Amino acid sequence: MKRILVPVDGSDSAMHALRHAIARARESQAEIHVLHVEPPPHYQEVRLYAMREDIARIHQEACQRLLQDAKDELQREKMPHAAHFAEGEVAHTIARFAESQQIDEIVMGTRGMTAFGQMLLGSVASRVVHFVAIPVTLVK
Known part of the structure; x- marks a missing residue:
């Protein structure tokens, strides 16, 4: 069965990419x-207000x-799926996950970063494209 990966970050762009992936998955009977992916929390930024475990x-x-929003959408659409969480540098973690899970395609949103911002920082999407050898579809 084909496997499609959709990185989600809570943005409208990511949900739009998920809906696009659902349509693609229906065509090819794929699993989504x-x-x-979250960068590790910066515990040193939180002073005495909470314990590290909390x-x-x-x-x-x-x-x-x-x-949960993504899982709810997939359940409504009756799509075979799995949900995952990871910590780490976002683009590298997406690429490593895709390789380890034998993902066939990545469908991801773009967050609308300005051209100047992309030039300075690069976008997660463009870095993922650079790191993987599988097709990546970017959805606006």
């Missing part, structure tokens, strides 16, 4: 994997809520 738990819960 949604992945949310911060990690709150962070994990927030990420799971973010994934």
